[in-house]
Amino acid sequence: MQDYSFMTTEEIFLLQDALKKNKRQITKFMLIGLTLVLIAAFVPQLFLKSRLTQEEVDQSLFSYKNAWFWTWLLTFVLVLIFALIKVTDVRYYTIKKDLTTLQKGQIQVPLETVYQGNNDMQTSFIVKKEGLKKKQRLFYWMRGRLNDFRAGQEVEIVYGRHSRVILSISKV
Incomplete structure (x- = not known):
């Protein structure tokens, strides 16, 4: 059985510093995810609008009006964020x-x-x-x-x- 004891004030500050670093990592990953959402939401729209009519764009799988588009996009970004957190050993919680x-x-x-x-x-x-x-x-x-x-x-x-x-x- 492992014995545990209470932390000193200095050790608490070390853990608080590690928590700040982990919080920065998570914020960075959230910004990466937000950037990917913006790119994935706007680039297909620009491509479709240059090639198709507005009615065809609205019926496309890459349309803003299509619920499946938002479902797969947000799912992809959430999985990406959690994968980045897992790969980089973020210990926030x-x-x-x-x-x-x-x-x-x-x-x-x-x-x-x-x-x-x-x-x-x-x-x-x-x-x-x-x-x-x-x-x-x-x-x-x-x-x-x-x-x-x-x-x-x-x-x-x-x-x-x-x-x-x-x-x-x-x-x-």
């Missing part, structure tokens, strides 16, 4: 949960894999430990690139209980 419960965990494990993500703004660590529920767990360092850690090194990780955002990491 779990960080908020950590800031509510204020609990942190601490483990001492060997690193299995270390990799950079989100344009080198995040370092992710995969650890393997028999005592954990899952054999492998993924932990996130949200404050940039960490080059000092390699696979196989024994480390001590202090992390947010739900988000697994690393509050501090040190070699043992």
Whole structure:
């Protein structure tokens, strides 16, 4: 069983900073989705209006008046936004949960894999430990690139209980 303790004020500020970064990522993805909606809504209309009559345009699948057009367009954009969030490891809701419960965990494990993500703004660590529920767990360092850690090194990780955002990491 994992032991959890309460976070210090400094650790709370670190999580709040990670939350701000995640909020920026989500906002960026929403703007990408909005841009795609605008492009997908207007470009076909311009193309159709130059080639067809207004009556034919109104009956087209790409017409503003067609409910299926809006259904597939909004579905596509929502799926795209959630796919971007999943691919980039946005931890917004779990960080908020950590800031509510204020609990942190601490483990001492060997690193299995270390990799950079989100344009080198995040370092992710995969650890393997028999005592954990899952054999492998993924932990996130949200404050940039960490080059000092390699696979196989024994480390001590202090992390947010739900988000697994690393509050501090040190070699043992």
